[in-house]
Amino acid sequence: MSDHASDFVLQAISFDTLEGWKDDDPSSLFEVMRSCRRQITDVKPYRTGSLGLSSEDLLPLLAAAEDFTPSSPESARAFFETRCRPFLIRRKDGNAGFVTAFYEPDIDVAERPDEIFRFPFYRRPDDLIDLDDANRPAGLDKAYVFGRLQEDCVTAYPDRRAIDQGFLEGRGLEIAWAKSKVDVFFVHVQGAARLRYEDGRIGRITYAAKAGHAFSAIGKLLIERGEINRAEISMQAIRAWLVRNPERVDEVLWHNRSYTFFRDAPVADPQAGPIAAAKVPLLAGRALAVDRMIHTFGFPFFIRAESLIHLDQGRPFRRLMLALDTGSAIIGPARGDIFTGSGDMAGESAGTVRNDADFAILIPNTAAGRFD
Numbered sequence: 001m002s003d004h005a006s007d008f009v010l011q012a013i014s015f016d017t018l019e020g021w022k023d024d025d026p027s028s029l030f031e032v033m034r035s036c037r038r039q040i041t042d043v044k045p046y047r048t049g050s051l052g053l054s055s056e057d058l059l060p061l062l063a064a065a066e067d068f069t070p071s072s073p074e075s076a077r078a079f080f081e082t083r084c085r086p087f088l089i090r091r092k093d094g095n096a097g098f099v100t101a102f103y104e105p106d107i108d109v110a111e112r113p114d115e116i117f118r119f120p121f122y123r124r125p126d127d128l129i130d131l132d133d134a135n136r137p138a139g140l141d142k143a144y145v146f147g148r149l150q151e152d153c154v155t156a157y158p159d160r161r162a163i164d165q166g167f168l169e170g171r172g173l174e175i176a177w178a179k180s181k182v183d184v185f186f187v188h189v190q191g192a193a194r195l196r197y198e199d200g201r202i203g204r205i206t207y208a209a210k211a212g213h214a215f216s217a218i219g220k221l222l223i224e225r226g227e228i229n230r231a232e233i234s235m236q237a238i239r240a241w242l243v244r245n246p247e248r249v250d251e252v253l254w255h256n257r258s259y260t261f262f263r264d265a266p267v268a269d270p271q272a273g274p275i276a277a278a279k280v281p282l283l284a285g286r287a288l289a290v291d292r293m294i295h296t297f298g299f300p301f302f303i304r305a306e307s308l309i310h311l312d313q314g315r316p317f318r319r320l321m322l323a324l325d326t327g328s329a330i331i332g333p334a335r336g337d338i339f340t341g342s343g344d345m346a347g348e349s350a351g352t353v354r355n356d357a358d359f360a361i362l363i364p365n366t367a368a369g370r371f372d
Contacts, residue, residue, distance in 0.1 A: 222241060
């Protein structure tokens with residue numbers, strides 16, 4: 001384990017002591033695992049997180065899943081029980097893990113702007129470049145992984161306020177226009193959307209890049225200002241406050257300087273989930289966004305959140321999930337974002353998820369010995 005992962009430890013446990021494991025049915029994960037294997041072998045391996053688990057460590061499990069069709073929930077669980085060992089992720093500060101949720105919004109859009117459809121979704125600009133230790137200017141914080149290249153000079157890219165005020169206008173970067181600046185903002189937060197055009201066409205956009213500034217949660221801002229009670233914070237509560245305070249919308253949204261750029265995504269199957277960071281379709285209720293600086297895409301995580309009951313008809317949330325996405329606000333070894341699906345109902349489910357959770361990572365047997 002690298003120094004970057006020194007704020008937590010992995011505690012080897014057994015499947016018998018993994019509370020809720022015997023009640024789960026992970027059968028739906030196998031098709032996604034096959035998609036992950038194709039991405040790794042045919043395109044490129046996933047980046048290895050600081051925990052040190054690589055795509056190579058994962059491949060034996062994915063290869064075994066290639067021709068495996070579970071006949072029952074028991075056989076699906078047995079597949080993982082014989083090929084993996086579970087490790088509880090324990091933070092050294094003693095705090096519990098934490099889950100939120102995200103979804104794919106449905107947004108009404110127009111191909112061209114008019115008096116109603118005025119707020120654009122932008123493609124990645126050509127002067128936005130990826131930054132690393134080799135090309136990042138000395139004065140720019142290491143958190144910036146994107147910057148602006150002008151001739152031979154690299155600077156921070158203009159932020160949300162500058163872009164909202166017209167920085168990118170006239171460059172032909174618009175994908176489509178929405179009716180609401182608030183809708184556009186929340187698509188930025190979610191990282192993907194289904195676009196419903198006026199002629200009935202369905203389009204899809206997904207994350208392409210960011211301007212590079214740190215994500216600043218507007219919910220936290222509204223709590224600190226006493227506008228929303230901490231116990232009542234949710235996406236729905238934030239949206240309601242913005243509706244009640246239209247004259248303050250810009251001020252609050254501009255607090256989050258982070259700005260997301262998108263790319264068109266194929267819509268081969270409108271019912272399939274969006275393709276996110278792991279380059280495979282997200283499966284509702286089984287896809288998890290994790291901190292990719294620590295974890296590696298494709299690995300299974302068993303999430304147990306006793307206080308999260310509205311996603312499973314009143315029962316505590318206890319599910320095996322795959323790490324398939326990431327996000328600016330998903331920071332830490334036991335921090336996850338649950339994908340709830342597409343559309344308004346999925347948004348209602350996602351908006352109120354803020355729960356303590358236990359995280360257990362399932363490590364294939366060939367790699368598990370390194371963590372004893």
